Amino acid sequence: MKPDLSFYTRNDVVQISRELLGKALCTNIDGKRTEAIIVETEAYAGITDKASHAYDGRRTKRTEVMFYEGGHAYIYLCYGMYSLFNVVTNVKNIPHAVLIRGAVALSGTETMLQRTGRKKLTDDLLVGPGKLSKALGLHFSLTGSSLFGDTVWIEDKGITVSPENIISAPRIGIDYAEEDALLPYRFTARQNFNEYLPK
DNA sequence: CGGCCGATCCACT
DNA sequence: GTGGATCGGCCGA
Numbered sequence: 741m742k743p744d745l746s747f748y749t750r751n752d753v754v755q756i757s758r759e760l761l762g763k764a765l766c767t768n769i770d771g772k773r774t775e776a777i778i779v780e781t782e783a784y785a786g787i788t789d790k791a792s793h794a795y796d797g798r799r800t801k802r803t804e805v806m807f808y809e810g811g812h813a814y815i816y817l818c819y820g821m822y823s824l825f826n827v828v829t830n831v832k833n834i835p836h837a838v839l840i841r842g843a844v845a846l847s848g849t850e851t852m853l854q855r856t857g858r859k860k861l862t863d864d865l866l867v868g869p870g871k872l873s874k875a876l877g878l879h880f881s882l883t884g885s886s887l888f889g890d891t892v893w894i895e896d897k898g899i900t901v902s903p904e905n906i907i908s909a910p911r912i913g914i915d916y917a918e919e920d921a922l923l924p925y926r927f928t929a930r931q932n933f934n935e936y937l938p939k
Numbered sequence: 940c941g942g943c944c945g946a947t948c949c950a951c952t
Numbered sequence: 953g954t955g956g957a958t959c960g961g962c963c964g965a
Contacts, residue, residue, distance in 0.1 A: 782946070784946075791946070792946090793946080798962090800961075800962070801961080802960085802961060802962085816946090816960090816961090817945095817959075817960055817961085818945060818947060819944090819945060819947050819948080819957080819958070819959085820945085820957075820958035820959035820960070821947080821948085821957070821958055821959075822947050822948075824946060824947085826946085839946055841946085868947070868948070869946070869947075870947045870948060871947085871948075880960090911946070912946070912947090913945080913946050913947070914946060916945090917946095
């Protein structure tokens with residue numbers, strides 16, 4: 741089942757980042773259904789976070805989506821070729837977001853392989869935000885989509901990741917963020933999810 | 940306008 | 953470990 745709106749509108753983006761581990765990111769794009777279990781996330785804590793696109797209240801056509809109410813998709817183009825997918829959190833006008841950095845394939849594996857041009861499923865197929873979006877069909881033109889629609893959404897499959905199985909570390913690729921580059925806002929689930937995966 | 944650069948990835952050394 | 957690909961968005965003039 742999908743988490744309800746109150747899951748996304750909470751004030752604690754770090755806590756939401758941790759709770760997204762083990763949840764399923766699902767898409768229905770170009771007539772293809774895919775599902776993946778989220779295993780790595782990063783929190784971006786709004787206007788006081790130097791690593792965030794919304795730092796210091798920067799509000800542009802691109803970042804406007806971050807100011808939407810929690811429960812929307814913020815997807816932007818990075819390095820001219822990669823779409824990076826984020827879950828918008830907090831209430832309207834508080835631009836918090838969680839970058840989804842890694843997942844493992846749960847269903848629609850053939851579609852993911854086709855989209856990425858790979859021949860065989862490997863553990864790293866969905867590890868890395870650019871690869872993940874490509875495999876799931878998440879193009880940046882889908883930015884602003886509601887996670888309560890039928891294109892992209894989060895599902896709780898009853899998979900739990902306990903706190904002792906969550907590793908926290910500094911975020912990746914944000915050296916420009918000065919002191920905020922050191923914040924431990926990256927979360928990785930270290931358990932394996934084989935028992936939930938198709939055989 | 941023009942120039943710079945990025946919440947990345949992969950091939951190559 | 954390193955550098956090139958590739959282009960929309962952002963900022964300064």
